Amino acid sequence: MxxxxxxxxxxxxxxxxxxxxxxxxxxxxxxxxxxxxxxxxxxxxxxxxxxxxxxxxxxxxxxxxxxxxxxxxxxxxxxxxxxxxxxxxxxxxxxxxxxxxxxxxxxWRLSDADFVLDASMPLDPRKTVFVGGVPRPLKAVELAMIMDRLYGGVCYAGIDTDPELKYPKGAGRVAFSNQQSYIAAISARFVQLQHGDIEKRVEVKPYVLDDQMCDECQGARCGGKFAPFFCANVTCLQYYCEHCWATIHSRQGREFHKPLVKEGADRPRPVPFRWC
The missing domain is CATH 3.30.70.330 (RRM (RNA recognition motif) domain)
Incomplete structure (x- = not known):
């Protein structure tokens, strides 16, 4: 050259x-x-x-x-x-x-951090996944196309950027238009992302929000506080306060479910359920 x-x-x-x-x-x-x-x-x-x-x-x-x-x-x-x-x-x-x-x-072009594939669909946080370890050159449009090819139903993809420099942090979010595609993505747990000569196997998890009420008690058993735990198991897919987590996950088959908390959040640990 x-x-x-x-x-x-x-x-x-x-x-x-x-x-x-x-x-x-x-x-x-x-x-x-x-x-x-x-x-x-x-x-x-x-x-x-x-x-x-x-x-x-x-x-x-x-x-x-x-x-x-x-x-x-x-x-x-x-x-x-x-x-x-x-x-x-x-x-x-x-x-x-x-x-x-x-x-x-x-x-890094700022406009590459967001891509809307289907503008007719509202973005539902409950059908959104977090993708960790995203190669930093990967654009939102590329992430959207990869996930849509694998699971279908993608309506939006975003690349997480740091607030000061607006540079990719190595993670992203993908929102789906339907529950079937969302469950297929979180059930796979990993996805192969490719950008040019970079190929990387990355983790896919439900996107956890920190402003959700408990789906079981709607805040009645936790003084109206937001729910600290989300269960990513497909039999649950719900937010729980500490009390309801312990109650629901004492049931047979659910005792081995693990809670998810928002990335970087300082949250309480679920208290193991004990019979009185």
């Missing part, structure tokens, strides 16, 4: 990008200061990579890093300077021993 931008990565007017940009295929001997110097012409930035603080390394492991730009306009300027080849963007970067190495630039 030549480093003159013979075909540039032109972006459509009005598109907006995350200020966090992935750069891969960096020279192995390029350090943080040299990466910063290579991209400083586009605007103020910070170079980051996973576990950077713990490793105390000046060289990004595995040859990739993230560019955190101060201004969104810097990302647009970077894209405009790139060479486009096979729908991928490249920019040439030099290190002490390697001159003009093409590195991949992977910006």
């Amino acid at each position: 030549h480093c003159s931008p013979k075909s540039q990565g032109n972006s459509e007017p009005g598109e907006r990008y995350s200020r966090k940009v992935f750069v891969g295929g960096l020279p192995p001997d390029i350090d943080e200061e040299e990466i910063t110097a290579s991209f400083r012409r586009f605007g103020p930035l910070v170079v980051d990579w996973p576990h950077k603080a713990e490793s105390k390394s000046y060289f990004p492991p595995k040859g990739y890093a993230f560019l955190l730009f101060q201004d969104e306009s810097s990302v647009q300027a970077l894209i405009d300077a790139c060479i486009q080849e096979d729908e991928k963007l490249y920019l040439c970067v030099s290190s002490p021993t390697i001159k003009d190495k093409p590195v991949q630039i992977r910006p």
